[in-house]
Each structure stands twice: as C-alpha cells, then as structure tokens.
Amino acid sequence: MNANGNLVEVKNLKKFFPVHTHFLSRAKVYVQAVVGVNLSIRRGETLGLVGESGCGKSTLGRLILRLEEPTEGQIFFENEDILQYDSQRLRLLRRQMQIIFQDPYSSLNPRKTVGSIIGEPLIIHHIGSKKEREERVLELMEVVGLRPEHMNRYPHEFSGGQRQRIGMARALALNPKLIIADEPVSALDVSIQAQVLNLLENLQKEFHLTFLFIAHDLSVVEHISDRVAVMHLGRIAELAKSEDLYRSPKHPYTQALLSANPVPDPALERKRTLLQGEVPSPIHPPSGCNFHTRCPYKFEPCPLEVPQFKEIEPHHWVACYLYGPNE
C-alpha cells in the first residue's frame, strides 16, 4: 500500500512513432502521439480520458499496459517502476492490469468459443486445474450477465453488447486491480450502452476496480468518471473532477468540446463556439501551445512556449496562458 493512494503514476511520458517517408528511408519524421504526459490514477477511481481521434488517448492507455514501449518517461504501478521489469515480472504484472477494447467484433478470436476466450488468461498464467478454470469461467459469465449455455458458442453468434460482456469477463478473469477500458461503448446502440455502463459500475463496486475510461463521448465520460483528463495532440490540456470540468471548464479546448456536443434538448438555446479548421497533424504539431492555431483566445505567449500544467484551483489543473504565465 502506498502513501498517496495512487495505483498508477506516469511521469513525463512520451511516445513518438517513426514515419518512414519511403521504403528505404530512415525515419526523420515522427508522429508525436504522447508528448510529456504527467498523470496519476488513484486506487478505486474511474479516471476518464477524453479527446478527439489522434490525440493520443489510446496510445497512453497502451503505454500504461506496456503494450507499447515509451520513447521517454516513467510509469509506476503501485509505486514500482514497471519499465525496469524483466519479462517474468512483467508477466506477473499483466495479471494486475487488463484491457477492454472498443471493437467488440475484432477483439474476440472468432475461432474460439466464449468459454475458451474467457478462460484463456487463466491458461496463460497457469491458474487452476481444468475443472477450476471452467467453474471460474461460469462464475465470470454470470457476473457479466451471460448465460451458462453461451459457453460453447462462438462470438459471431452474439450481438455487439453481448460481445462486449465477453470482453469484460475476460478482463476480469485474473482479478486485476486496473482495467483500461478503451472506448468500450462507442460501437454500441444507446440502450445497450446504458446496460454496459451500469454493468461496469457494478463490477467496479463488487471487485474494487480502478478504471481508466478512454472515450470521445463526453456525456458518457462525465457520467462514469470521478475525474476527467482532456487530451489534445499528445498533451493533457485540463484535469479536474468530473462535475467541475463540466460545470466550469477552463481550457478553451474543453469549452469547445463541450459546446460542440449535441445536447438532446431542442428547447435549449446555446451559444456555440465552433472551432474553425481541421485538427492539426501530430507529425507537425503547432509550436508552443499545440491548440493555439484553433484557439479563439490566442494571444502573444501562446505560439512561443508550451504552457505549464498548473493547479489553478483545488484539484483543477490546466495548461493555458489565460491562467497566468509559466513560472
């Protein structure tokens, strides 16, 4: 147990992907997917991570799981530097952190039965006898709302929502502490989305899970998260408690995202801040504050230097010169 209650801590994390301009070239150009991220995930919380496509949120999730190796930076799990782990310790670590993927269609092996998919983590980590594994699989299926007779069926026989349940059962198989949910409900219909979100809430309570919930749908993220981090082009723009972010967004990008979100209430008259132009490329990000090219409040310091990520109110962090210069 650590002193500050952080399950995961990420320090100055960077991930650059090389871009090869042609077959034989050595890459001189990089996709700057994650650029200097500092973040912590507290034990037992749901941390939401929002941003548009290409902002680096999925890459950040994968880095924490060491599904990608960082270019620079540190990752701590329960206060231990997991980048130092050899393959044996890493394998043990993998029991503690699991992932639920966005696409319920491509994340399940179509040639395996449901029972075999959910039981696979147990086999890989040599847990239990065959009988014990089968019992555990049935237990997990019940927990996620699948019927025992589904065990011998194949993924294609299920709907998207049911497949997502299979993915959740698989993620729970090893009793992990942390689950990274990467857009787990984006591909689902609205009414199924609600069922799956409720299920995630129940599972969190029952199994004392910590979630990193990655999504682009702001309403879903607000609903399920304790705290929310907003990412833009590889950097965190704002981090706050869920209700504070939505009631009082500080970063102009957060304000634009919230403003752009269509609200199911035609009677609501809203002043919308529409961002002009396209999302900049992560290969050639803008200088200084990477949002300045689309920011309605841009002024002199913005293109010059990256703004510091500062705590401007208790538990409310922003990287923006509107709230003061760098120290």
Place this chain on the structure above:
Amino acid sequence: MGTENHFLLKMRSLHTYFFTDEGVAKAVDGVDLELEDGGTIGLVGESGCGKTVTALSIMRLIPDPPGKIVQGEISFSGTDLLTLSEAEMRKIRGRFISMIFQEPMTSLNPVFQIGDQISEVLRLHEGMSRKEAWNRSIEMLKMVGIPAPERRVVEYPHQLSGGMRQRAMIAMALACSPKLMIADEPTTALDVTIQAQILELINRLQQEKGMSVILITHNLGVIAETARKVAVMYAGRIVEYTDVRSIFANPKHPYTQGLLKSIPRLDEHQGRKERLEAIPGLVPSLLDLPKGCKFSNRCKYVFERCVEEPPLIETGARHLVRCWLYE
C-alpha cells in the same frame, strides 16, 4: 414557396422485405411518412430498426435479391418513385434526391480525384462540359467550407481527413441542388467538433437552398439540433411521430421514453452519477419478432392488449404513438 399542405414526399404503407435462407426479414413493415417542402424530418432508432432501409427504398437502392419493396407508394413531387424504371430513377438520383452516407471512405471512390467525383454528377445531370464541371466542383468545395479548394480538388479521398471527406460527399450531393437530401448518420464517424461544423453546414445550406432533409441517426442530440419533425422507429415500424420539441418534452411511447432515459445527460452537470435506466433485453431479430406489439417483450407497461399489434394512435396535435396505453 410551399403552402401548409404542400408535401414534397409522401410515403404510404412501405413494406421492404429481405428474403433469406433463414426466413423473411421484414426490415420495413408498414411505414408512412410525410415531408414538407423545406422541412427536416429525423428518423431515429437503433441498429436494425429499418431507418436506413427506408432511405434506400426511397432511392430505390435496395439490392434485389434478396431485398424487395413488396408494397407501398412513395410520391415525390407528385410522381410515385416505385413505378419508375431504373433509367428514370437514375435521372432522379443525384439530381432531385441525393444521399450522403455514414462512412465517407467507403462511399467515395478511392481511385478518382475529388474533382472528378463531383464533376461526374454535374456532367451526367446537367450536361456540363469537363471544364465547366471542374470549375463548378471547386465552387462546391468552397461552399462546403473546404479551405484551398483549388488544391483539394485534385486530391484523392485518402488524402483528406474524415471531416473533409464528409464535406466532399456533401458537395457531391448538393452539386445539382436537389430538392431532397437524405443524410444517413452523416456525422457518426466524425469527432464531435467536426460533427458540429458539419451539422451547422447542413442547416445553413438547407436554409439557403430551401432543401428538404431526411436525417437518419441514432443520436438524439443530433436530432435535437437539426430536425423539426421526428419519427422514432423500432423493428421496421414507426412507433412515435411528432415535432422535435414534443418528442423530448413529452415522449409517449415507452421505447422513446426508455431511449431518453438511457442517455447520459451532459447538460445536467452532475458529474459522476449512479445508474442509467437501461431498457432491458435486446432489439429482437427481424427473423424472430414477438407477436403483437413488437416492443412488448421489453416494455415495463405491457398488459393484455399488447398481444395485438397497435396502430398509430393520434394523441393531441399531430402526435402519433403506436401504443395501446393511448387508446
């Protein structure tokens, strides 16, 4: 231009079925629709409810086999589209009725330049020369808000971002100033800030050109922002039909109520909340629909009457509901 009773499109009793080895899927099973000149109607529903098949039926793009429009009348500016030959329909598609699809990458031809694809529409329907059509294409790209259109016009779809491809598709759809535009989930694949721009574009163009729009989506927020009339579909039928304000302020069908309750609401600013009220169960397979009311097996108000399928019942000013609760 149009009087109160001038309807651009009048659909009566549309039945579109798919004849498969496993049985007949009644994708659209008795749909009536009316669209005023210059009006916008939203077709809302989840996967499999029949909204896309309804749109494809209007365009006569139903693959035959296995699909077939077995019954109905679609009157467009006085002509029944279902009586036209394929050659006559080709004169209508792209010229009087246009459609934009959800996935811009799969509906734009990857091997032709954007300029060629827009020009094709103009040369085919308006008999323009190559040069005239090319210049007009550049104008269209400008109209839909693509910066530096003279540079973009020679590019291929893969060189454009998702938002720009969607704009290019809108440019193609509007090139001949159609009277009706059908937009099938036009923003679902796009980031929320780009979505806002595209919706604003559709609204603006509609007002400028007096065009009618059928907007198909499962996103109730999008409906609230663009539609004037709303039809909620379930299992191939319309279950509720009224103006957009009433749908949100006073939803009558239990399915509509369920949908509204299952969406996390961003505007309530409550941060993390407990549970969403999810509709239990799944959308039934079209090959295995319940007897009587198609929603009865998931409805919390189900009673004896529901073993018989209800008709659309009028409940106050133009608010139709397919539910015995309102008999």
